[in-house]
Amino acid sequence: MKYLRFLFASLLGAFAASSLSAADLKVIANPSVGVSSVSVEDLKGVFLATKMSLGDGSHVEPVLEKDGPVHEAFVKEFLGKTDAALQTYYRSLVFTGKASMPKTLGADADIVAYVAKTKGAIGYVGSGATIVGVKTLEVK
Amino acid sequence: MRTKIIVLAVALSSAPGLLHAQFDFRVDNRDVQVHSFVSQGFAYSNENNYMTMDTSAGSFAMTDGAANISSQITDNLRVGAQVYVRNIGEIGKWHPELDWALVDYKLRDWLGFRAGKVKTVLGLHNDTQDMEFLQTWALMPQSIYPSDLRSSTIAHVGGDIYGDIRAKKLGTFSYTVYAGQRPQDPFGGYVLGLAAIGLNMSSYGGWQEGQDLRWKTPVTGLVLGASLMNQHITGGGSLTLSTAVDPFLIDMSVPDHSQEREHSLKDDYYQYYVQYARGGLQLEGEYRREYRNEWVGYYTSAMQPEFNFLVESNSLSWYGSAAYRVTKWLELGTYSSWFVFDSRQDWSLPTNHVRDEAVTARFDLNLHWDLKVEGHFVNGYGRFDSLRGFYEEDNPQGLRPSTTMLVVRTGFNL
Numbered sequence: 001m002k003y004l005r006f007l008f009a010s011l012l013g014a015f016a017a018s019s020l021s022a023a024d025l026k027v028i029a030n031p032s033v034g035v036s037s038v039s040v041e042d043l044k045g046v047f048l049a050t051k052m053s054l055g056d057g058s059h060v061e062p063v064l065e066k067d068g069p070v071h072e073a074f075v076k077e078f079l080g081k082t083d084a085a086l087q088t089y090y091r092s093l094v095f096t097g098k099a100s101m102p103k104t105l106g107a108d109a110d111i112v113a114y115v116a117k118t119k120g121a122i123g124y125v126g127s128g129a130t131i132v133g134v135k136t137l138e139v140k
Numbered sequence: 141m142r143t144k145i146i147v148l149a150v151a152l153s154s155a156p157g158l159l160h161a162q163f164d165f166r167v168d169n170r171d172v173q174v175h176s177f178v179s180q181g182f183a184y185s186n187e188n189n190y191m192t193m194d195t196s197a198g199s200f201a202m203t204d205g206a207a208n209i210s211s212q213i214t215d216n217l218r219v220g221a222q223v224y225v226r227n228i229g230e231i232g233k234w235h236p237e238l239d240w241a242l243v244d245y246k247l248r249d250w251l252g253f254r255a256g257k258v259k260t261v262l263g264l265h266n267d268t269q270d271m272e273f274l275q276t277w278a279l280m281p282q283s284i285y286p287s288d289l290r291s292s293t294i295a296h297v298g299g300d301i302y303g304d305i306r307a308k309k310l311g312t313f314s315y316t317v318y319a320g321q322r323p324q325d326p327f328g329g330y331v332l333g334l335a336a337i338g339l340n341m342s343s344y345g346g347w348q349e350g351q352d353l354r355w356k357t358p359v360t361g362l363v364l365g366a367s368l369m370n371q372h373i374t375g376g377g378s379l380t381l382s383t384a385v386d387p388f389l390i391d392m393s394v395p396d397h398s399q400e401r402e403h404s405l406k407d408d409y410y411q412y413y414v415q416y417a418r419g420g421l422q423l424e425g426e427y428r429r430e431y432r433n434e435w436v437g438y439y440t441s442a443m444q445p446e447f448n449f450l451v452e453s454n455s456l457s458w459y460g461s462a463a464y465r466v467t468k469w470l471e472l473g474t475y476s477s478w479f480v481f482d483s484r485q486d487w488s489l490p491t492n493h494v495r496d497e498a499v500t501a502r503f504d505l506n507l508h509w510d511l512k513v514e515g516h517f518v519n520g521y522g523r524f525d526s527l528r529g530f531y532e533e534d535n536p537q538g539l540r541p542s543t544t545m546l547v548v549r550t551g552f553n554l
Contacts, residue, residue, distance in 0.1 A: 041306065045249070045304070045306075045312075050249060050304045050312070050314070051249050051304075052215065052216075052246060052248075052249060053249070059215040080360045080361060080418075081417075082419065082420060082465065084465060084468065084504070085417060085422075087507070088274050091175075091271070091273065091274055091553065092268045092271070092274050094173070094175055094208070094210075095175065095177070095206070095208065095222065095268065095271050095274070096240065096259045096267045096268060097208070097210065097218075097220045097221075097222065097240045097242050097244065097254075097258070097259065098244070099218075100171070100173050100210060100211075100212055100218070101173060101175070
C-alpha cells in the first residue's frame with residue numbers, strides 16, 4: 001500500500017512539474033546579443049551545442065536552470081527532451097570531448113544576474129521573474 | 141585483485157559525499173572542467189563463463205572508469221583529454237589508456253575540425269559505449285558494441301571534419317568524416333581470442349577512414365543515419381600450438397613456433413541506424429554488415445614463407461531496443477541482439493551466431509549515481525575469432541549452446 005502511494009505521488013509530481021507551458025517562461029539574453037527574436041530551431045541549436053551564433057553572427061552561450069517547473073517546461077517545449085535525456089545528451093558530449101557542460105544555475109534571479117554580466121549569454125526564466133540588465137527574446 | 145575491489149568499494153561508498161562538488165576551476169580567466177566516472181559490475185551465469193570472467197561462480201571482475209579535463213580556450217577552440225581504465229576478467233587488466241586527447245576548432249556551425257586521438261563516430265553509440273551512465277543497459281547490445289572488441293572501432297589517432305547543416309523544413313543533417321590510425325590493444329578480446337588457437341599476437345592495428353551522416357528529421361525525436369568505415373589492418377605474432385585449446389591451426393598442419401603475419405584485403409563496416417525518442421520512450425534499431433577478407437601467412441623463425449590462407453567472413457549484426465522512463469528514478473528496457481559471424485554459413489549453428497534477449501531495470505538513485513539489474517538470455521557462442529563474449533580457454537568443459545546471465549552494475553559520474 002505504501003508503495004502504491006509512493007508511486008502515485010511520484011507520478012503526480014512528475015505531471016505537476018511538467019504542467020507549465022512555453023507561455024509561462026521568458027527567454028532572456030545579454031544585451032550584446034544582436035537579435036530581438038529567435039526561432040525555435042535556432043534556440044534548440046544553441047542549447048544543444050550545435051549552434052554557436054545567432055543571426056547577427058555573435059557568439060552565444062546557453063545558461064540553464066538546475067531543475068524546477070520552468071526548466072522542465074523549457075526543455076520539453078523548446079528542446080523536445082526530458083531533463084534526464086538532456087543530461088544524458090550533454091554528458092555524451094562532455095565524455096567524448098565534443099563540448100563542455102553548460103553553465104547551470106539554481107534560480108531565476110541567478111540566471112538573470114549571470115546573463116546580465118556575461119557577453120553572449122542566453123537563458124530562460126519564469127514569466128513573472130524580475131529581469132534587469134537583460135533583453136527578452138521573442139521565440140517564433 | 142581483492143585489494144583493488146576493496147579500494148574501489150571504499151571510494152564508491154564515500155562518493156555520495158563528493159557528488160555535489162562539481163570540479164571546475166579557472167586558469168588565465170578560462171573555465172576548466174574536470175569530469176569523471178567509475179562503474180562496478182557483477183555477473184553470474186548458469187552455464188558458460190562470459191567475457192573472460194568466472195561468471196559461472198559469480199564475478200565482480202567488471203570495473204571501469206575515466207577522468208577528463210577540458211577547456212574552451214576561445215569561442216571557437218576547445219582542448220581536452222580523457223584517460224580510461226578497465227578490467228573485465230582478463231580484458232584491459234587495469235592498464236590505463238589515453239581515451240581521447242584533442243584540439244577542436246569549430247569554424248562555423250557547419251564546419252569544424254578535430255585532431256588528436258578522437259573517439260570514432262560509428263552508429264548511435266560507438267563513441268559513448270564505455271559510459272554506462274549514458275545507457276539504459278548494464279551491457280550494450282554486444283552484436284554491435286562488443287565489449288571485448290571495443291578497440292577495433294573506439295578511436296583513431298588522426299582527425300575529423302564535422303558539422304551540422306540545417307535544411308529548413310527537412311530538419312538537420314550532421315556529418316563526420318574521419319581518418320587516422322587505429323590504436324593497438326594488447327589487452328583486448330581479439331588477442332585473447334586468438335590465444336585459443338595457440339597464436340600469440342604482438343601487434344594488430346592500422347589505418348582507418350570513415351564517414352557518418354545522421355538526419356534529425358522533421359518528426360520530433362526521430363533520427364536516421366548511416367556510417368561507413370574502412371580499415372587497413374596489419375598484424376603479427378607467433379605460434380605456440382601446445383597452448384591451443386582449439387585445433388583450428390593444428391588441423392591445417394601449420395608448423396609450430398611459426399611467425400604469423402596478416403593484413404586485410406578488405407575490412408569494411410556498413411552500419412544503419414534509427415532512433416525515436418519522445419517523452420520517456422526511446423526506441424532504437426541498428427544494423428551492421430562487416431565484410432572482412434584477411435590474408436594470413438606463416439613463416440619460419442628466419443622469415444621463410446611456409447603457409448598462407450585467406451580468412452573471409454560476411455558478418456551481420458543487429459539489435460532492436462525499447463526503453464521507457466517510468467519515473468525520474470526508474471527506467472525499464474529490453475533489447476533483442478543478433479550476431480551472425482558468416483551470413484553465408486548456417487545461421488543456426490551455435491558457432492555461427494550469438495543471440496541475446498535482455499531485460500533491464502535502471503534505478504537513478506540521484507543525478508550522479510545509477511544502479512542496473514539486467515537479465516540476459518543468450519543462445520549461441522560464435523568462434524574463436526568472432527568473440528562477443530565466449531572464449532574456449534575459459535570454458536574447458538566445452539561451450540554450451542545457451543547462457544542465462546544476471547548482470548548488476550552501479551556507476552557514479554561527476
